[in-house]
Structures are given as structure tokens and as C-alpha cells.
Amino acid sequence: xxxxxxxxxxxxxxRLVDLQVVQHDQLRKQAERNTHQVLLLQPRRGEIRxxxxxxxxxxxxxxxxxxxxxxxxxYQTEVARVLSPLLEIAExxxxxxxxxxxxxxxxxxxxxxxxxVLKRKVPxxxxxxxxxxxxxxxxxxxxxxxxxxxxxxxxQNAIYVESYDDQQRIYPNHTLAxxxxxxxxxxxxxxxxxxxxxxxxxxxxxxxxxxxLAGVPGWRSTEVVRARxxxxxxxxEVEPHSGRNVVLTLDAGLQHIVESELADLMQKHSPVSASxxxxxxxxxxxxALANVPTFDPNRAxxxxxxxxxxRVITDVAEPGSTFKIVAVSGALNDGLATLETRIDCENGRFxxxxxxxxxxxxxxxxxxxxxxxxxxxxxxxxxxxxxxxxRLYSYIQxxxxxxxxxxxxxxxxxxLVYPPKKWSKLSISRIPIGQGxxxxxxxxxxxxxxxxxxxxxxxxxxxxxxxxxQGQTIVQYSPQQVRRVISESTAAQMTAALKQVVSTNGTAxxxxxxxxxxxxxxxxxQKPGPGGYLPGKYFASFIGFFPADRPELCxxxxxxxxxxxxxxxxxxxxxxxxxxxxxxxxxLAIQPDLxxxxxxxxxxxxxxxxxxxxxx
Numbered sequence: 001x002x003x004x005x006x007x008x009x010x011x012x013x014x015r016l017v018d019l020q021v022v023q024h025d026q027l028r029k030q031a032e033r034n035t036h037q038v039l040l041l042q043p044r045r046g047e048i049r050x051x052x053x054x055x056x057x058x059x060x061x062x063x064x065x066x067x068x069x070x071x072x073x074x075y076q077t078e079v080a081r082v083l084s085p086l087l088e089i090a091e092x093x094x095x096x097x098x099x100x101x102x103x104x105x106x107x108x109x110x111x112x113x114x115x116x117v118l119k120r121k122v123p124x125x126x127x128x129x130x131x132x133x134x135x136x137x138x139x140x141x142x143x144x145x146x147x148x149x150x151x152x153x154x155x156q157n158a159i160y161v162e163s164y165d166d167q168q169r170i171y172p173n174h175t176l177a178x179x180x181x182x183x184x185x186x187x188x189x190x191x192x193x194x195x196x197x198x199x200x201x202x203x204x205x206x207x208x209x210x211x212x213l214a215g216v217p218g219w220r221s222t223e224v225v226r227a228r229x230x231x232x233x234x235x236x237e238v239e240p241h242s243g244r245n246v247v248l249t250l251d252a253g254l255q256h257i258v259e260s261e262l263a264d265l266m267q268k269h270s271p272v273s274a275s276x277x278x279x280x281x282x283x284x285x286x287x288a289l290a291n292v293p294t295f296d297p298n299r300a301x302x303x304x305x306x307x308x309x310x311r312v313i314t315d316v317a318e319p320g321s322t323f324k325i326v327a328v329s330g331a332l333n334d335g336l337a338t339l340e341t342r343i344d345c346e347n348g349r350f351x352x353x354x355x356x357x358x359x360x361x362x363x364x365x366x367x368x369x370x371x372x373x374x375x376x377x378x379x380x381x382x383x384x385x386x387x388x389x390x391r392l393y394s395y396i397q398x399x400x401x402x403x404x405x406x407x408x409x410x411x412x413x414x415x416l417v418y419p420p421k422k423w424s425k426l427s428i429s430r431i432p433i434g435q436g437x438x439x440x441x442x443x444x445x446x447x448x449x450x451x452x453x454x455x456x457x458x459x460x461x462x463x464x465x466x467x468x469x470q471g472q473t474i475v476q477y478s479p480q481q482v483r484r485v486i487s488e489s490t491a492a493q494m495t496a497a498l499k500q501v502v503s504t505n506g507t508a509x510x511x512x513x514x515x516x517x518x519x520x521x522x523x524x525x526q527k528p529g530p531g532g533y534l535p536g537k538y539f540a541s542f543i544g545f546f547p548a549d550r551p552e553l554c555x556x557x558x559x560x561x562x563x564x565x566x567x568x569x570x571x572x573x574x575x576x577x578x579x580x581x582x583x584x585x586x587x588l589a590i591q592p593d594l595x596x597x598x599x600x601x602x603x604x605x606x607x608x609x610x611x612x613x614x615x616x
Contacts, residue, residue, distance in 0.1 A: 042167055042198060043215030046243030048181060048205055050252040051287075051464060055172060057181055057206070057297070059199075062168045063127045063161040068114045069100045071158040073150065075139065079158070082133050086126055087119045094118065118159075121168050127161055134159050167199055169206075171297040177255050179291050179310040180248070180409070180462065182206040183300035202300075203308065205246060205463070208408045212466050212475075215243035244474055245467045249285040254278055257583045258288040262557075265576045266292055269562040271540075275312050275441050276576070278584065279554045281449040281545060283479035284458030286407075287553070313405075313412040316438035317539045317560070320525025320569070321375045321507075323434035323444070325451060325494065327384040328372055330395035333455075333490040336386055339369040339497055343379045350378040353425040357381055373500035375507045375522060377433045384432035389420035392432065398485040399447040400457055401439050406480075407460045415439040434525055441541075445556040448521070448543040451494050452551035455486040495519045499548050511544055511574040513581055515592035519551075520544020520577070522569035527561070537561050542573035546581060547593035555580055 048057035065087065072079055080094035087094070101113045122130075135155050139146065169184045182204015188197060200214065201207035218240035258276045265274050278288035291311045295303035309315070331337045348362025359377050363370075371379030384392050396402065402417030416438035423431070430436045442460065450457040459480040466475040486494070498519035502508050507522045520543055527537040543556040557573040557580070566572060584590075 040164070041218035041238075041240045042165065043217055043240035044242040045167060045169065045184075045199060045215065046213040047245045048209075048213070049245060049247050050177075050250045050255075051248065052251065052253075053247075054252045056177060056248070056250075056252065058170050058172065059167050060170055061124070061165040062120075063122045063124060064120045064164075064166055065118045065122050065127065065130065065159065065161055067098055067116045067118055068158050068160070069098050069116060070112050070114055071150075071153045072098055072100075073154070075154065078137065078139060079134075079154075082137055083118070083130065083159070086130050086133060087122065089119060120166055122161075123168075130159060164197070166197060169199055169297075173252065174296045174298065175294045176252065176259065177250055177289070178204075178294050178297050179312070180204055180250060180286075180289050181297055182208075182409075183297040203411075204310070204409060205248065207410055209246045209463065209466075212246060213243040216241040242469055245469070247464045247467060249287065249461050249464045250289070251287045253587055254288040254584055255290065257587065258290045258580055259292070259294070261576055261580050261583075262290055262292045264579075265557070265559065265572070269559060269566065269572050271559040271563070271572075272561045273311055274560070275558045276580065277312060277442065277445045277554075277556045278580070279445060279449050279460070279556075281452035281458075281551045281554045283461060284446065284449060284453075285461045285464075285479070289462075310409060310411060311560075312441045313407060313409060314440075315560075316413060316415050316440055318437065318525040318528060319434040319439055319444055319541065320523035320539065321377075321434060322448075322521045322523030322541050322543055322569075323437065323439075324372065324375065324380045324432060325448065325498070325521055326395050326399055326401075327380055327387065327392060327432035328368065328497070329451065329486050329490055329494045330391060331383045331387055332368070332493050333395075333486040334387065334391060337368050337383060339367060339493055341368045342366070343368065343371060343382050345371070345376050345378045345382075348378070350381065352381065352385070352429045355426055357429060369497045369500055372494075372497040372521075373503065373506045375501070380432050381429040385428055389423055389428050392428065393420050395485070396431075396437075398457070398483065399443075399450060400482065401437070401443055401447070405440075405442055405446055405460050407442060408462050412442075413440060415443060434523060441556060441558045444541070445543055445554060448545065448556070449554040450485050451491050451498070452519070452545040452554050453491075454488045455491040456484050457482040495548055498544075502544065507568075507570045508542055508544070508574040510570060511542060511577045511581075513546065513578060513585070515594050515596075516546045516581070516585060516590070517548040517593055518544050518546045518581070519548040520574075522574060524567065524569045536564055538567040540567055540569040540572045542569050542577045544577055544581075546585075547590070549593065552588070552590050553581070553584060555584070 045059040047055055049055055076095050076098040080091045080098060083094055084091040097116055097118060102110055103113055104110055137155060183202055184199045184206050185202040187200045201210035218238045258278060262274045262276055275291045279286055289312055293307050295307050342365050344365050345359060345363045347364055348359040350357045357377055361374055363374060363376060366376060366379055396417060402415055404412045404414055427436055446460060459482050461477060461479060463477055465473050465477060467473055498521060499517060500506050501521055502511050502518040508520055511518055511520055523541040525539045526533040527539055540559045540562050545551040545554040555577055557576045559572050562572045
């Protein structure tokens, strides 16, 4: 017995020396790996707001709900029945997840999986309901047979949340300004302390301003058991720094006006898509930018890529007659013509370079002002022929066509603008009327805004400033001039001509407003395709600014393939412009420039059934 006891104590002593001395460092490190962790703390992503401070995008912290199946015994079904409605997961799926599973670690030792993720992005309110439900879970007749320790562990410890909170991006207005805001995606950010789960911008302002919105992660040194922190053993903590708030130039009220009018436009004319822009000409601040069909950034993954793209900057089209402002303003600026210069429009048919050019409304001799008002293809082509390819191309570039505008959104394209050396003999007569060139809606709107701004092209503004949590401005953005394209006097002449477009004899009389003078231009371009232009496929538009002589807003409306027979820009886009402009003028309290007497005269000239004009 003495020998056996001696051997036993010797063996025990050897084992203690082996554990406490020989393997001490290795076991200590393993214990630290199992219990001590450095948790990375995610910063709250900054908000995106409109110019009035309305929140367009925000973030809330959410929980990751997990389970320890080893504490459930054989009651997976009962627990799944309680959790299913709260987690919004099918009961059968939960039962499968709650089964006990084993795995082999890197050192070949078997373990039971005690950390099973049930669902991420669970709101705090939902987690509180889960806790209450688990504490009150009942097991009927079996409950009397179960040990109190087992019941306590099942009710309090079997379902838990990770100590590291996730973050969910919230867009409270759903589809409002979706193509500007963009959306976010779940990512892992690498830091010096390891990888941290995060959300980052995937499109729109969320992507372009991601570095400002993201913030700086913090970290916490603490003791952890099964992904749950033991707060009493917390060593060190460095708080995360929240992201900055980005304030846009957009006005949520104007954005809603534009989007609601585009929705009506889709119902009336059934185009493939429609877009609209509202810009302040003096600064090129974008007050509204909308595309339909649109999507909800809260569920961006449910929408196809064709709906996610921002057509205002990614899609190009032949502009048609709205592009005539380039050739006419260039000729006026070079002194080759005045508004009174008379040009023979050949009674609607003009042969050039072996091809015939037609006008929808045949005319004889017209002044330059009348050519703009009636949108004469022949008159515009003759003006451009007198200018020559080099000067015309110079003004095309001057207005910004063929290059990106610099809007702070990714995905913008240059458009298709070829230099004169690649032009055919016919090009000088076709490009001035918006054929053989492809541009974006934003480029065309900025060109019209340059005329409204006295001939100065501006870089578009979408971000006004970046603020911290206390509302202090960190970065303030200012309007940026790109170049002077035409003289101020030429811009005034163009404004006078564009006002006639909206007159009784112009192509856009349906764009008229009662108390405001309008200057603008319609466009109806046949869409090109393989082998030539596609029959019945048109791109309709109207771009205008008001009050014409002291512009406050420049508004553009574009329709891709409006339903026949009313496909002209004057019949589709112009009325939509009028509706947006009327509501915007009231919303912004823009001072009218037409006296009441003139407004009454205008109304009486339409006759007692003025509304019938809009129904023609």
C-alpha cells in the first residue's frame, strides 16, 4: 500500500510539474486565446442629410443572436417554436440550427460547437422580446423532472448575443433620392487588431463619401466566454469615433415633388424610364435628381442592376432639338448672326451632302429667333454650316459635352463626341440638331444652366458640407466655375429666343406658367439602333429655366421611349416641367416676374377652357 501511494504521489507530482513548469507558457497562451480577446468596436456610420437637415440615411446598432446547443438538451423544437416568430425564421430551419454538432480543432481535439449564429441584424427591441420569451418558456409535465441548473442555463444562457454589435443602415424615406444616396453592403475591414465586421458604401453618396461617413473603430481588451463578455474583467477600452455627417445640396421637399410628378408621367406615357433634374443655375447645386423606375435602398439587393443605375449620369442618348442651343449660341457669340438674321428654311426640305433634311413644320424664311422657337432643323443646320466644324466642335467642348461633369457620384460616363477629323460630310448638318452625338441628361441640363447663368458653365454640386456630431462644419464646399462658354450678352440673346419657345407659337407652349416667364427648349430624338434609326422609338425631353431673366431654377425632364402617338417632348416632357415648376415655385416662394395684369391677359388669351390646351 505504501509503495502504491508513493507511486501515486510521484505520478501526481510529475503531472503537476509538467503542467505548471514544463507546459506553463504553452497552456497560459492557450488559456488566453480561449478567454482573453481584443474586441473591435464598430463606429456609428455618419448620417446623410438634405440641405434643410432632414435625415435621408442613418444607422442603428443591432444584435447578432446566437445559441449554445449544448444547453438545450432535447428541447430544440420547443425553443425553435418560441424563437421562430421573433426572429422571422422558419421553425424547421431553427430546429436544424439548434442541433448539437462536433468539430475537430487544429490540434486534432474534438469539440462541441457552442456558438451557432441564428440571425444577424436583429433590432434591440426584438432581442429584448427574445430574452423575455426565453425566461418564460415552459416545458409542461417535463419541467418537474428537469434540474433547476439545466432550466436556468437553458432560459438565461442558451440563447445569447455576441458582445460585438453590428450596424444597420436605415433609409427612413425609402425610395426618396435612392439614386443619389446609393446603398451599403456588409464587409470586413482589416485593422491592426484584426478584421472587424462593418458596413461600407456600395453606390451613390454612400460610396463616394464612404471615408467621411465610416468613422474610426475602437477596441476593448476583455475576458470572453462563448462570445459573451465578462464585463468585470474588462482591461482597456478605446471608444470608436463616429463617422461624419454629410449634408447634401438636395432638398427633400423638392425631391418628393419631382418623384411624384415622374410617377404620374410613367402612368400617362408608359416610357421605359424617366428622369428629371432641378438645378440652381448660379451655383449648379442639385436640388433634386430622380429616376424612375426606382428602388428602396433598404432592400437594394432585391432590385435588378438596370433599376439601380443612375440613368442621369450613366445613360447616353442622342439629344435631338435641345442640342440646338449649342450651334445657335455659338453663332451669336462669334458674331456670325443675330436674332434678327433671316435664313431660308427651304419650305421644310433641304438637300446637303446628298441627303435630305426635313422640318416637321415647313417654313420659308425665318429669323434666328424664330428658328429657335419653331425648332427648325434646316435653319439650325445652315447656321452650323456657316460656323464650320472647328468652331462648332469648340462650343460642343466648351459646354462640357464629351467629358465628365465632376458630379461626386461614381459611374458617370463621358458620352460620345467625336472630333471633326472623324466627321463625315453630313455631320456638320446633323450634329447641330442632336444627331450623331450621345450625351447624358446631366450634361445637357448643365449646358442649359450655363445659358441661364450668363454664359458660365459650373461644376455640379451635390455635397454642401461635412459636419461632426455637434453640427460643426468640417469641410465646406463652394460653387466652382468651369469656364465661360459664351458672353453675357449672347446668353441674354439666347434667353430671349428660348422664351419664344414657350410662347403661343413655340414648340413648348404647354410648359407655360401663369406668373413666371419661362425659357426652354424641347427635344424629340429618334433612337438609333443596328442599321439605322428604330421606328417608333424616341427620346423626348424639355429643359427650361425660370424666371427667364433672373433664373432661380433650371429643370429638365427626360423620357425614354414614351408611348405613341404622343411622343414629342412638347407633349410629354413640357407639361411635366410645368407641373414641377409650379409646385417648386410655391414650395420655395420664388418671386413671380409677371405682374398680375399680364397673368390675367395670358389666362384670357387661352379662353375659358384653358385646361383643354393641356389635353391636345
